[in-house]
Amino acid sequence: MPKIPATALRFAYKGSRLKPLRAFCQVARLGSISRAAEALFLSQPAVTLQLQALERELGVRLLERSGRRLTPTREGDLLYAMARPLVEGLDGLAASFREQVRGLDAGELNVAAGSSTILYLLPGIVEAFRERHPDVRLSLHNVTGASGLDLLRSDGVDLAVGSMLDVPADLSYSPVYRFEPMLIMPLDHPLAGKRDLRLEDLSPYGLILPPKRLTTYRLVDLVFQQNRVPYTVALEVGGWEVIKQYVAMGLGISIVTAICLTEADRQRLATRSLARWFPSRSYGIVMRKGKFLSPQARAFVELIQPELLAPRAHDEGGHSER
Numbered sequence: 001m002p003k004i005p006a007t008a009l010r011f012a013y014k015g016s017r018l019k020p021l022r023a024f025c026q027v028a029r030l031g032s033i034s035r036a037a038e039a040l041f042l043s044q045p046a047v048t049l050q051l052q053a054l055e056r057e058l059g060v061r062l063l064e065r066s067g068r069r070l071t072p073t074r075e076g077d078l079l080y081a082m083a084r085p086l087v088e089g090l091d092g093l094a095a096s097f098r099e100q101v102r103g104l105d106a107g108e109l110n111v112a113a114g115s116s117t118i119l120y121l122l123p124g125i126v127e128a129f130r131e132r133h134p135d136v137r138l139s140l141h142n143v144t145g146a147s148g149l150d151l152l153r154s155d156g157v158d159l160a161v162g163s164m165l166d167v168p169a170d171l172s173y174s175p176v177y178r179f180e181p182m183l184i185m186p187l188d189h190p191l192a193g194k195r196d197l198r199l200e201d202l203s204p205y206g207l208i209l210p211p212k213r214l215t216t217y218r219l220v221d222l223v224f225q226q227n228r229v230p231y232t233v234a235l236e237v238g239g240w241e242v243i244k245q246y247v248a249m250g251l252g253i254s255i256v257t258a259i260c261l262t263e264a265d266r267q268r269l270a271t272r273s274l275a276r277w278f279p280s281r282s283y284g285i286v287m288r289k290g291k292f293l294s295p296q297a298r299a300f301v302e303l304i305q306p307e308l309l310a311p312r313a314h315d316e317g318g319h320s321e322r
Contacts, residue, residue: 018090020050021083024062027051028080029170030153031069039154084290092292108137109296112151112160112286114144116240120259121177121283122161125303136296152288158297160286161304165215172289175282176305179258183272184265186250192270199229199277206234208243208252220255223277244269257281 026036027047037044055062062076072080089096095107113122118140129138141148141157151157152171164173183202185191191201209217217236224231234252237243240260247254248268255274259281265271285304287293293301 018087020054022087022091023047023050024054024076025080025084025087027063027070028072028076029084031071033070088290088292095294096292107294107296108139109294109300110139110141110157111300112141112143112148112157112162114148114162115142116257116260117162117283118142119241120262125300128303129300133296133299149286152286155288155291158291158294159301161283162286163215163281163283164286170289171286173284173286174305175284177259177283178280179283180280181274181278182256182258182261183253183274184244184247184256184261184269185253185272186248187268187270189253189270191253191272197272199224199227202253203230203232206232206252208235208237208246208254209233210238210243211236214238216255216257219278227277259283 023036023040023042026039027033030036030039033044033047033051037047040047051063058075058079060075061073062079063070064073064076065071122140126138126140129136141151143151144162148157148160148162149168149171152160164175167173183191183197185205189205191197191205194201207220209220211217220231235246237246240256243254243256244260244265246252255278261269261271285301
């Protein structure tokens with residue numbers, strides 16, 4: 001086999017420089033070679049080799065271990081700031097070009113949201129978006145928690161809408177709506193007309209709650225524990241609609257977020273605010289920091305919160321459903 005000139009080798013390497021830069025940016029963003037490999041659909045050794053090649057070419061160490069995470073060195077921070085816009089710009093070049101050519105009335109938009117958000121919060125927003133941009137293919141991905149965040153990080157969706165309690169460092173959360181915690185019960189329940197309702201008054205009655213892994217159950221448990229009030233769970237079941245139906249049947253009482261209560265619900269259920277003991281729940285927009293928003297995504301965000309797209313918009317808040 002004829003020997004390949006060294007100049008040709010250098011040219012071939014520089015021709016594929018995007019790959020090691022992309023690998024470096026993913027590791028710097030996610031803090032882990034394994035997570036970067038998953039996001040890039042590569043093996044861990046392949047990502048490691050690309051990082052080593054990049055460090056050899058630049059002659060500096062780009063990453064160092066800090067606890068369980070890999071974090072950029074001083075030189076790595078500089079390269080990340082320079083390389084990230086280039087990598088994201090090239091990765092999004094084809095989609096951006098198509099969007100610019102076809103305009104806003106074409107393309108697609110992927111949004112992650114949990115069941116309660118899709119059912120109670122998004123219908124009006126989706127309706128308005130469809131009226132303004134009928135040619136955009138809108139896909140709502142019914143996912144919550146870690147699954148929704150993984151879709152965001154891997155660019156499987158453009159943005160997410162939901163409720164967050166703890167916000168990872170690589171994501172931004174902008175709360176838009178707040179809803180009160182509510183006690184729901186049958187119309188003829190003893191607590192329905194009780195004056196000066198106390199948390200202790202709930203103790204004799206079995207609660208119908210979402211599964212333990214979801215935020216509502218953990219929050220209910222925390223509040224009762226902090227106030228040293230005993231409580232019992234009569235039934236664990238997923239979905240606000242199922243919970244409301246079982247409460248209406250007299251199988252127990254429940255603590256829900258006001259987002260799920262419709263006018264029809266208020267005619268068949270008695271409701272009492274529990275804002276004295278339980279915090280309100282915020283719902284808003286979750287995005288990956290530094291992500292380029294397509295015109296379709298910007299139009300959707302504009303319908304939810306116009307000021308989010310202003311230059312002085314800032315991050316706050318964290319994710320879970322129910």
